[in-house]
Amino acid sequence: MKTLIFILSALMSFHATSAEKFDGKAFAKTYFEAWSETQKPNAKAEDIENYLKLLKDDIGHQHxxxxxxxxxxxxxxxxxxxxxxxxxxxxTEYSSELLSVTEGLNVVIIKYAYQSKGIHPQTKKAAEINKEMIEVLEIEDGLVSVIRKY
Incomplete structure (x- = not known):
């Protein structure tokens, strides 16, 4: 009986993983490109919408x-x-480069470098940033459920 339960559990596990076929590397590239478009000087509301399509409605965000x-x-x-x-x-300026992608069970981790210049809309002060970021993207139903930025 234990053997039968083990075999059934293994088959169900195999079926669940083979049916979903989530491509984390492809998703990471799509996510990164969509995010980068929202940061460009000529970004439009539709760029934001294209990015938001990759997120769950109840998205968690930690930065x-x-x-x-x-x-x-x-x-x-x-x-x-x-x-x-x-x-x-x-x-006023923005450039970025995807440096690495790491996949795990229900998670995709991206590392990217970016440079930006601009004017903060509230303070009206010039800002210039040049840094590397790591984002841990928790995945649920093929969409990002939680973003953790480091």
Whole structure:
């Protein structure tokens, strides 16, 4: 009986993993390109929408010290849309490069470098950034459920 249960469990596990066929590397590239488009000086609202299509409605977002937790809530995608729209086209220059992608079970980790210049919409002060970022993307149903930026 134990053998039968083990075999059935193994078959069910195999079926579940083979049926989904999530390509983390392809998803990472799509995600990174969509994000980068939202940061460019000529970014448009449709670029934000293309990016948001990759996220769950209750997306969690953590980016210390700005977003200290990654709590998920039904209106998080809408709040992200509002925040991104506020900063839309604030950069006068932007370039980025995807450096690496690591896949795991229900997670994709991307590392990228970017350079940006722009005027902060609230303070009206010039800002210039040149850094590397790591994003841990937790995946659920083929969409990003939680973003953790480091």
């Amino acid at each position: 210390l010290p700005y977003d200290p937790n990654a709590d998920r809530a039904d209106d998080n995608k809408e709040l992200m849309r509002e925040g991104m729209t506020y900063y839309l086209a604030a950069h």
